[in-house]
Structure formats: structure tokens, C-alpha cells
Amino acid sequence: MEDGLLIQYDHVEICRKELVVLKDVNFKLYSGEFVYFIGRVGTGKSSLLKTMYAEIPVVEGEASVLGFNMKSLRKKDIPQLRRKIGIVFQDFQLLTDRSVKDNLNFVLQATGWKNKAEITERVEQVLVQVGMQNKAYKMPHELSGGEQQRIVIARALLNSPQIILADEPTGNLDPQTGQQIVSLLHSICETGTAVIMTTHNHRLVEEFPGRLLKCENKCLSEVSL
Known part of the structure; x- marks a missing residue:
């Protein structure tokens, strides 16, 4: 794989319930890139993301994500892949019965962290990074939507x-609040983490430029505003 190349899709076809959602997808992602997938609801943006963390299988074409072959990926290797990918959902999916700190502790423990001091330190680091260091003991329902998305x-x-x-x-x-969240994602991208964001909000794309790919008529194509 070439230097800095994180994802490579060649002639990939994506299906949901035996219906073709996207066909002949060709796509490369490099370290530090900010990429938008745009397009109307139902054009395959979310399905495309889901193939990248093995929620939906790749059945046609060749697909590599962080060195994993997505066509031959074994079930037992999926957690290893997902540990290298951060996923931000629209509907938050925080555990409502525990505090912010305990939500984050839970993820680290579930992904193999054992040392309590290291867990505490890492949780503090990411909360500072997203500007939420004073909210560690809050419950999700005590936070605004924007605060929950920062968590x-x-x-x-x-x-x-x-x-x-x-x-x-x-x-x-x-x-x-949406602007603040996209600004935060751009600042994370500047540290070298690649970001792919799906949206149909053209104003955000104009304000925070990135590489632009559009899902339309079952195809993914590079576009400019």
C-alpha cells in the first residue's frame, strides 16, 4: 500500500437487502484528509460508511481499510479493525444510565485497557480535546445535543x-452548534487523523472546505461546489 493510504476501494458494489445501493465505487483516503460524502437521503452515504467498519459486507470489487481486506475479513478480526476507526453517529448512542466519564471508561475497558490510572488519564485527555473537561460527572440527559455530540x-x-x-x-x-462540531472535526483532522463526514448541509461544506464526493444515481463521483 502506498504511503499514507488508509482506504482503497476499486470497483466496489454495495447492496442492502439484495438491492444495489452503489456500484463501481472507486475511492482512496489518505492520512490527514477531510472528505465529505454528500447526496440526498437514501443515496447510499451511510451504507458506504458502514462497509468501512464491516457493518455491511463488501461483495463485489476490492476493498482495503487500514490494511484489512474487507472482502475476506473474518468476524474475529472486526473488533481489531474497529479499534483503529472512530465512529460518530447522528443519534449519539451514549449509555444513558451512566456518566460521561463512565461511558468513556466503558469503551476503553471493552477494548482491552486494564490500567485504571491510564484509563483515567486517557479519558481526561479526550475530554480536554473536545472542550468538555468540566462535564465528566454529568449524565447524558443533563447535556445539550451539542455537548452530547462532543462526548x-x-x-x-x-x-x-x-x-x-x-x-x-x-x-x-x-x-x-453544527458549525462548532464540524470545526472541531476539522481541528482533529489537522492533527493527522483522516475524517469522512456524510452530510446534506451545503452551507457547512462551503464554510469548512474539504474533498467532496457525491452519491447520486447509485454512483460515487468527485465534485466541486
Whole structure:
């Protein structure tokens, strides 16, 4: 694989329930790139992201993500792949019965961290990175939507991923809060982490430029605003 290349898709076809969602997808992602997948609802943006963390299988073409062959990926290797990818969901998916700190502790323990002092230190680091260091003991319901999304981004950063996949991360937020979240993702990208974000908000794309690919008519193509 060439230097800095994290994802390579060659002639990939993506299906959901036996229906073709996207066909002949050719795509490369490099370290430190910020990429937007744009397109109307139902054009395959989320499905494409889901193939990258093995939620949906790749059945046609060749696909490599962080050195993993996505066509021959064994079930037992999926956790290893996902540890290298941070995923930011539109609907947060925080555990509602525990504090911010305990949400983050849980992820680290589930991914093999054992040392309590190291866990505490890492949680503090990511909370500082997303500007939420004073919210560690809050419960999710005590946070605003924007604050919850910052915690979700902190959770995605815990294992120092090479790629962050953000699926409509501003979809449930007001415009100003959405801007703050995209600004935060761009600042993370500047540290060398590649970011792929799906959106249909053209204003955000104009304000925070990145590489632009559009899902339309079952195809993925590079476009400019």
C-alpha cells in the first residue's frame, strides 16, 4: 500500500437487502484528509460508511481499510479493525444510565485497557480535546445535543484512531452548534487523523472546505461546489 493510504476501494458494489445501493465505487483516503460524502437521503452515504467498519459486507470489487481486506475479513478480526476507526453517529448512542466519564471508561475497558490510572488519564485527555473537561460527572440527559455530540467525538478519539467516520454528525443539532462540531472535526483532522463526514448541509461544506464526493444515481463521483 502506498504511503499514507488508509482506504482503497476499486470497483466496489454495495447492496442492502439484495438491492444495489452503489456500484463501481472507486475511492482512496489518505492520512490527514477531510472528505465529505454528500447526496440526498437514501443515496447510499451511510451504507458506504458502514462497509468501512464491516457493518455491511463488501461483495463485489476490492476493498482495503487500514490494511484489512474487507472482502475476506473474518468476524474475529472486526473488533481489531474497529479499534483503529472512530465512529460518530447522528443519534449519539451514549449509555444513558451512566456518566460521561463512565461511558468513556466503558469503551476503553471493552477494548482491552486494564490500567485504571491510564484509563483515567486517557479519558481526561479526550475530554480536554473536545472542550468538555468540566462535564465528566454529568449524565447524558443533563447535556445539550451539542455537548452530547462532543462526548461522542471524545469517545471516537479514545483509541487514537487513524480514521474518524462521522455519519450526519450535525443532523440533530441547530446550525450554530453544527458549525462548532464540524470545526472541531476539522481541528482533529489537522492533527493527522483522516475524517469522512456524510452530510446534506451545503452551507457547512462551503464554510469548512474539504474533498467532496457525491452519491447520486447509485454512483460515487468527485465534485466541486
